[in-house]
Amino acid sequence: MIDPKHPRAKSLKTREEIIHGVDIGITSINGLIAQGRGEAFDYLLGENTNNFAKEAIRAAAAMLFLAKDPVLSVNGNTAALVVKEYIELSNLLHCPIEINLFHKTKERELRIKSYLESLRAKNVLVSNSKTKISSIASKRKFVNPKGIGKADVVFVPLEDGDRTEELIKLGKKVITIDLNPMSRTAQKATITIVDNIIRAFPLLIKETKRLQSFKKDELKKFVREFSNKKILNAAEEKIRKSF
Numbered sequence: 001m002i003d004p005k006h007p008r009a010k011s012l013k014t015r016e017e018i019i020h021g022v023d024i025g026i027t028s029i030n031g032l033i034a035q036g037r038g039e040a041f042d043y044l045l046g047e048n049t050n051n052f053a054k055e056a057i058r059a060a061a062a063m064l065f066l067a068k069d070p071v072l073s074v075n076g077n078t079a080a081l082v083v084k085e086y087i088e089l090s091n092l093l094h095c096p097i098e099i100n101l102f103h104k105t106k107e108r109e110l111r112i113k114s115y116l117e118s119l120r121a122k123n124v125l126v127s128n129s130k131t132k133i134s135s136i137a138s139k140r141k142f143v144n145p146k147g148i149g150k151a152d153v154v155f156v157p158l159e160d161g162d163r164t165e166e167l168i169k170l171g172k173k174v175i176t177i178d179l180n181p182m183s184r185t186a187q188k189a190t191i192t193i194v195d196n197i198i199r200a201f202p203l204l205i206k207e208t209k210r211l212q213s214f215k216k217d218e219l220k221k222f223v224r225e226f227s228n229k230k231i232l233n234a235a236e237e238k239i240r241k242s243f
């Protein structure tokens with residue numbers, strides 16, 4: 001039991017959620033390392049949602065609304081931390097959630113699918129061995145033709161750099177959430193939300209609801225005026241100043 005008065009209570013709770021994910025077989029043991037890497041950056045970023053993240057969240061919500069075929073890519077860590085948020089966003093956007101794993105086993109893929117469906121996710125896709133993005137070296141190359149295969153905008157938080165780069169080369173737009181502004185994913189994505197996914201995802205949902213009544217031209221303006229380079233520079237500046 002984590003003492004709620006502990007100064008790092010939130011961070012310890014997040015660790016417990018990832019460990020639980022490993023215990024129930026939806027998260028890979030390697031996910032613990034990714035979480036640790038994220039925590040270090042969160043510490044340097046002040047463990048709160050900075051203005052550069054809020055700006056990216058607004059552009060991300062606008063881009064998702066403007067997309068013709070958006071898809072939300074989920075992995076073992078994101079399933080352990082923000083599964084309810086995935087389902088809510090997919091319902092808001094009427095788009096699929098696609099399971100895409102780096103340390104892929106069919107068993108884990110199906111376990112995540114059942115987990116999502118037990119929480120009433122309506123449209124969950126798994127990879128298809130006949131459809132692949134050949135330029136990706138890992139098993140992440142296998143995608144679903146109705147999801148990532150045809151998507152114009154792919155939401156891929158906590159991602160590895162190779163896949164982001166290849167998705168961009170295919171002409172897709174990539175939205176990510178990544179605490180490390182220097183990771184290859186953060187650098188290559190179209191929109192990078194530099195924040196902890198447990199804080200950023202609820203804010204992305206709130207923003208998506210707020211923008212629901214906006215006109216297309218207004219949404220386009222948010223996307224047009226967004227500069228990922230500016231956002232990443234601001235995040236790096238924040239980290240430098242934390243020393």
Ligand code: ATP
Binds near residue numbers: 036185
């Ligand atoms: P790249 O290949 O893009 O350079 P990497 O090799 O560091 O990245 P992984 O080890 O797969 O990638 O880690 C995933 C990324 O997710 C890391 O950049 C890490 O900082 C980030 N991350 C981990 N946990 C969280 C979290 N809870 N919220 C946001 N970002 C996180």
